[in-house]
Amino acid sequence: AQSVTQLGSHVSVSEGALVLLRCNYSSSVPPYLFWYVQYPNQGLQLLLKYTTGATLVKGINGFEAEFKKSETSFHLTKPSAHMSDAAEYFCAVNRMEYGNKLVFGAGTILRVKS
């Protein structure tokens, strides 16, 4: 079965510091990969996705993620954190062979300290 692991339920960084949120998937066939962000009392907003092609994917709000097949990882990064980045982040995978539905990780709450 498809599964997604997000290492660290809470991550705290200082404003201006590097943001690194980790995501690993378990699948012999690389799935399509997504990062979503959720602000309090809101739905999910797509930050970026990887389907095929370039393994470094750039998204909105200065975020990017790199697909590493050998490490089955899709970590999310941002060079300089902003207070407005404080939210919960979800990694998700999707593939026809696994039911063609989004399977989410447990989420990582990002706190940005001033």
Added chain:
Amino acid sequence: KAGVTQTPRYLIKTRGQQVTLSCSPISGHRSVSWYQQTPGQGLQFLFEYFSETQRNKGNFPGRFSGRQFSNSRSEMNVSTLELGDSALYLCASRTTRQPGSGYTFGSGTRLTVV
């Protein structure tokens, strides 16, 4: 372009009652999926509809049902509500059922069962 619209935003129901939630997808999006979000279980897939047909179903009891209309709007129904059904219910739409296509989520309906 209007986003995914979910109504109502908040709902309080009593155990044993039933509830209907509504979702209007982005214009042109024919696939509508529903997810349940709880603190304990995270984001879990309920079902997906495409062209008025249920194409995929998650591991939820038969009390959870849904439908899709010819204009792609979707409703989900929960009968005989239980306290554990309290959750944020998210609707997501996408243009096709291609696994790599991104889902756009609505803001959700917060259901509280008392």
